[in-house]
Amino acid sequence: MHGSILVVAQHTKGKVDVVTYEAVSCAMKLCKENSSHLKIVVLGDQTELIADEISKKTGINTIGVNNKYLNLYNSEVYIESLLKLFEQLTVEYVVIPHTSTGYDFAPLLAVKLGASCITEVEDINTDKDKPSFIRAMFNGKLYTEVVPNKDVTIITTQPGSWQPMKDKADKKGDVNIIRIDIAPKNIKSIALKEAEFKENELNSSEIIISAGRGIGKRENLSLIYELARLFPKSAVGCSRAVCDAGWLDYKHQIGITGNTVSPKLYMAVGISGAIQHTSGIKDAQMIVAINNDPSARIFNLADYGIVEDLTQFIPLLIQEYKKLFFSQKP
Amino acid sequence: MKILVCVKQAYVPSSNILLDKDPPRIHYNTGGFKINSYDEYGIEEALRIKESASKIDEHTYVHAISVGPDRVETVIKRAMEMGADEGIHIQCNASEELSPYQVAYLIASYAKDKQYDIVITGVMSDDGMYMQTGTMIAGLIGYPHISSVVLQELRKDHSLYIEAEHDGRRRQTFEVKLPCVLTVQSGINKPRYPSLSNVLRVKKQKILKIQATDIGIPEAREAIVKMFLPNIKQKGVILDGTPMEKATKLLKLLHEKSLI
Numbered sequence: 001m002h003g004s005i006l007v008v009a010q011h012t013k014g015k016v017d018v019v020t021y022e023a024v025s026c027a028m029k030l031c032k033e034n035s036s037h038l039k040i041v042v043l044g045d046q047t048e049l050i051a052d053e054i055s056k057k058t059g060i061n062t063i064g065v066n067n068k069y070l071n072l073y074n075s076e077v078y079i080e081s082l083l084k085l086f087e088q089l090t091v092e093y094v095v096i097p098h099t100s101t102g103y104d105f106a107p108l109l110a111v112k113l114g115a116s117c118i119t120e121v122e123d124i125n126t127d128k129d130k131p132s133f134i135r136a137m138f139n140g141k142l143y144t145e146v147v148p149n150k151d152v153t154i155i156t157t158q159p160g161s162w163q164p165m166k167d168k169a170d171k172k173g174d175v176n177i178i179r180i181d182i183a184p185k186n187i188k189s190i191a192l193k194e195a196e197f198k199e200n201e202l203n204s205s206e207i208i209i210s211a212g213r214g215i216g217k218r219e220n221l222s223l224i225y226e227l228a229r230l231f232p233k234s235a236v237g238c239s240r241a242v243c244d245a246g247w248l249d250y251k252h253q254i255g256i257t258g259n260t261v262s263p264k265l266y267m268a269v270g271i272s273g274a275i276q277h278t279s280g281i282k283d284a285q286m287i288v289a290i291n292n293d294p295s296a297r298i299f300n301l302a303d304y305g306i307v308e309d310l311t312q313f314i315p316l317l318i319q320e321y322k323k324l325f326f327s328q329k330p
Numbered sequence: 331m332k333i334l335v336c337v338k339q340a341y342v343p344s345s346n347i348l349l350d351k352d353p354p355r356i357h358y359n360t361g362g363f364k365i366n367s368y369d370e371y372g373i374e375e376a377l378r379i380k381e382s383a384s385k386i387d388e389h390t391y392v393h394a395i396s397v398g399p400d401r402v403e404t405v406i407k408r409a410m411e412m413g414a415d416e417g418i419h420i421q422c423n424a425s426e427e428l429s430p431y432q433v434a435y436l437i438a439s440y441a442k443d444k445q446y447d448i449v450i451t452g453v454m455s456d457d458g459m460y461m462q463t464g465t466m467i468a469g470l471i472g473y474p475h476i477s478s479v480v481l482q483e484l485r486k487d488h489s490l491y492i493e494a495e496h497d498g499r500r501r502q503t504f505e506v507k508l509p510c511v512l513t514v515q516s517g518i519n520k521p522r523y524p525s526l527s528n529v530l531r532v533k534k535q536k537i538l539k540i541q542a543t544d545i546g547i548p549e550a551r552e553a554i555v556k557m558f559l560p561n562i563k564q565k566g567v568i569l570d571g572t573p574m575e576k577a578t579k580l581l582k583l584l585h586e587k588s589l590i
Contacts, residue, residue, distance in 0.1 A: 111469030145556035186474035195499030244517035
């Protein structure tokens with residue numbers, strides 16, 4: 001390995017997002033724990049505190065790029081700033097968290113650098129001379145191992161696939177703050193709007209019954225609600241596809257761009273289990289999946305899987321419940 | 331105003347993916363090809379921009395483009411039947427083996443001297459899920475771009491007000507000057523059905539055909555060296571038996587854990 005590995009940190013409103021430390025874990029694996037060539041870069045309008053926090057936590061040299069036009073993310077400014085930085089550094093890999101910010105600029109950076117671009121990396125194979133990158137296709141039904149062939153490779157790390165790097169108490173990385181005041185030309189970043197529904201019963205429910213596109217039609221939501229009624233203190237959640245179809249409001253959405261939940265029981269009904277959804281299930285004591293597609297990715301995560309047509313199985317389940325718990329013969 | 335909407339025909343099999351191991355290759359079942367769901371939102375959004383532009387007295391044309399073999403004509407026609415004015419087909423065999431960069435290069439090569447005001451793509455495809463192509467098209471043409479768009483509004487000064495999805499159910503808002511590229515997120519709109527008048531028009535209409543080899547397909551910058559099906563992890567148990575038996579087993583399990 002001759003060039004640097006650069007991790008681009010992600011931060012929101014003065015806080016370092018955990019995906020940054022996930023990306024650092026990935027970078028550490030890439031350099032086989034030899035972090036001498038590893039650097040982290042933070043871009044923003046006042047990066048001193050964040051750069052300091054990152055260098056303390058990771059022990060890795062951190063560069064803070066201050067740009068007065070970056071009180072909010074802006075792709076034009078990020079790209080021009082990174083290109084300017086690369087005039088000083090020989091970079092071999094750039095590691096970016098795969099978030100709505102990350103995938104907004106990563107492919108553009110690749111085009112500008114003539115680099116290879118591999119997105120949503122879930123793992124790295126370091127057995128051979130050159131590392132290869134593992135990513136999913138077809139909603140998680142297939143995995144591929146990808147090898148770049150250009151001098152520079154841009155990778156984005158799949159949130160939830162990497163353990164965030166743990167604190168390095170022994171040493172603190174150097175912090176270097178530089179100023180690059182490049183203005184955006186065509187894109188003006190205006191504001192970051194908060195979600196309408198912040199307090200949500202989903203975040204506090206012990207039992208979540210969740211519907212996916214596999215329920216087939218809006219009317220079948222009644223099955224989900226009937227199933228939820230078997231459990232006291234339960235809430236109904238869903239995958240993004242159900243919201244996109246207009247069957248449930250987005251406040252029920254569980255996933256990267258929706259709610260993150262940690263229930264005692266998560267029942268995934270008609271959910272394929274794509275990582276954008278399942279990474280919203282932060283911790284669940286038990287996951288039960290009901291799906292009629294045995295190759296659905298959800299079965300890799302479920303503690304208990306049932307390969308059945310939900311429209312047949314749920315009424316049966318409710319019927320059996322009534323038999324088991326309510327048939328008290330005098 | 332001219333809008334180019336990029337449409338992919340994605341491979342969306344309903345059950346297992348069949349694989350050749352060496353060299354790694356997918357067995358494509360012709361019945362598994364469908365219009366990329368994210369691009370349906372793209373077509374619809376293009377048509378909505380056309381409709382709002384006509385209110386401020388602007389002639390707007392929507393062109394639909396796709397890269398692939400003969401079968402992708404279906405998705406170009408779908409876009410036209412929804413209301414796109416013209417269709418462009420970059421003919422290319424085995425397009426399912428192209429990387430996002432290669433597809434972006436082909437589309438950008440076609441589009442760059444055509445003065446499109448807006449280029450729209452879905453944020454990703456249902457099969458590859460790379461989330462790169464739209465952004466790369468922007469980089470190759472030299473247009474600014476915004477990805478993951480959930481709302482757009484055309485302003486009289488020919489700029490766009492955009493809301494883009496951000497994590498944790500937030501939205502970042504932008505103003506972008508035309509020309510630009512937008513990649514749209516699912517749920518941005520409700521795609522319309524083809525109309526009868528458009529269907530009849532499309533029956534008589536020609537689609538512009540361009541050979542990808544005439545443009546020149548660039549070399550891929552990455553290679554897939556292995557494909558594999560995910561392992562079912564050991565910790566999970568697939569319940570067996572009749573549906574009734576599975577139901578009973580499940581209820582007993584839940585009851586044992588005091589969940590029900």
